[in-house]
Amino acid sequence: MRAVANDNSERGGSLIFFTICLTMIIGFTGLAIDGGRLWVERRNLVTATDAGALAGAYESIDGTNGCDEAEDFVDDNSPQSDDFDCLLNGDRQVGSIEVAAESDVDLTFMRILGANSSAVQSTTKVDWRPDSGGMRPFGVCAEADGGAPQAWLDDPTYTVTFRVYFLQTVEACVASGSAPGNWGAVDFNGGSNSTSEFNDWIRNGYSDPIRTADNTLPCDLDSYGCYSGDPGTFSNSNGSALRDLMNSGEEFTFPIFSNAGGTGSNFDMKMIAVAKARLVDVKVNGTSDRRYIDLELQAGGLVQYQDQVLQSKVAICGTKSFDAC
Numbered sequence: 363m364r365a366v367a368n369d370n371s372e373r374g375g376s377l378i379f380f381t382i383c384l385t386m387i388i389g390f391t392g393l394a395i396d397g398g399r400l401w402v403e404r405r406n407l408v409t410a411t412d413a414g415a416l417a418g419a420y421e422s423i424d425g426t427n428g429c430d431e432a433e434d435f436v437d438d439n440s441p442q443s444d445d446f447d448c449l450l451n452g453d454r455q456v457g458s459i460e461v462a463a464e465s466d467v468d469l470t471f472m473r474i475l476g477a478n479s480s481a482v483q484s485t486t487k488v489d490w491r492p493d494s495g496g497m498r499p500f501g502v503c504a505e506a507d508g509g510a511p512q513a514w515l516d517d518p519t520y521t522v523t524f525r526v527y528f529l530q531t532v533e534a535c536v537a538s539g540s541a542p543g544n545w546g547a548v549d550f551n552g553g554s555n556s557t558s559e560f561n562d563w564i565r566n567g568y569s570d571p572i573r574t575a576d577n578t579l580p581c582d583l584d585s586y587g588c589y590s591g592d593p594g595t596f597s598n599s600n601g602s603a604l605r606d607l608m609n610s611g612e613e614f615t616f617p618i619f620s621n622a623g624g625t626g627s628n629f630d631m632k633m634i635a636v637a638k639a640r641l642v643d644v645k646v647n648g649t650s651d652r653r654y655i656d657l658e659l660q661a662g663g664l665v666q667y668q669d670q671v672l673q674s675k676v677a678i679c680g681t682k683s684f685d686a687c
Contacts, residue, residue: 403442403467404482410439411486415461418448419488425454432461440465456571458489496567498607499560500616500655501548501591501631502526503535511618511659515635518664523642528596528653535621548617548631549590557599560592564603567614574633576668578620581630591622591629596653601646604655608641615639615665616657638663 418432429448436446445464451457462485503526504512510524549555550568575587596604607614615638619631643656 400467400480400482403440403465404484406440407443407463407465407482407484408486410436410443411461411463411484413439414448414463415459415486415488418450418459418461419490422450422457422459423454423490428459429461432459436461436463456490458487460485460487462486496569496614497550497563497572497636498567498614498616499548499550499563500526500657501589501633502616502618502657503622504618504620504634505535511637514637514659515618515664515667518637518659519661521658521661523656523658525654525656528650535619536623547592547596549592552590555592561600561603564600564607572617572633572636574617574635574666574668575620578632578634580621580623581632582623584632585630587633588630589617589633591631596646596655598647601644604641604644604646608644611640613638613640613660613663635667636665638665 414432414435417435418428420428421431422428428450432448433446436443440463443463443465445462447460447462449460451459462483464481464483466481502511504515506526507524510522514520514522547560550563550570550572553559572589573587575584577584581588615636617631617633618635618637620634622629622631624630638660639657640660641655642658644654646653
């Protein structure tokens with residue numbers, strides 16, 4: 363009788379152990395299957411917000427509502443997502459878009475443990491700015507050298523070389539005053555205008571984007587897109603930096619202005635475009651009326667024109683948190 367009792371006890375213990383193991387196996391299996399489902403949906407949602415933010419950025423650059431485009435892309439890439447959120451900052455030239463979405467995923471095996479669904483989230487931020495390539499401080503009148511820059515702006519599909527003299531008055535670009543000697547030098551940041559600063563911009567470029575205007579009104583009527591000129595630059599003190607840039611053969615960007623006004627430290631230029639070029643010749647010694655630079659405008663090198671960014675640097679900053687930027 364005692365032996366039979368011991369056998370039943372062992373069988374009962376085995377059943378309990380088997381039940382516990384089976385529950386653990388089902389739990390781990392459920393965790394693997396439902397966890398895989400969550401991972402796949404998370405990846406789909408990341409793709410959706412990445413695509414939405416990029417599409418929204420390009421729409422914003424074109425001047426339309428980027429959030430509407432972003433929502434369409436999120437819906438196309440992750441139809442089951444909900445709780446869409448979008449935030450736009452900045453303008454067509456410099457800005458950002460933040461796209462966030464959330465999706466509830468139905469669980470199967472994890473329901474045994476009381477979890478019917480789980481939410482996954484994704485957030486993407488995209489910044490845009492003009493691809494300046496290192497802006498050089500060569501402000502050029504659109505009508506310089508017989509209007510060569512303006513003709514290229516109207517049809518930027520060819521390569522052309524033109525000459526800019528630093529002592530030259532182009533009537534079409536003068537609103538008031540001739541300001542000889544100031545043409546060509548642009549003070550991008552309103553700083554000290556030291557020779558070393560200009561030489562640094564010549565060699566390495568000004569890193570921040572500049573704004574171009576969508577009109578050609580004089581700066582005293584509309585200051586948007588206006589930058590000061592700086593007298594006394596582009597002389598022998600800049601010769602070494604200019605020759606370094608020329609010898610490098612590097613492509614760079616520079617601003618083109620439509621008109622200018624004032625003289626001396628009050629000289630302002632209305633910038634309407636940014637273009638890519640190479641410096642192919644330079645002369646900064648001798649009398650001021652003989653000093654010049656020759657710029658080679660590149661075919662397809664129109665970067666921005668009259669407040670429109672035609673080519674932009676667009677980069678995903680992060681897909682988990684806006685703080686990644």
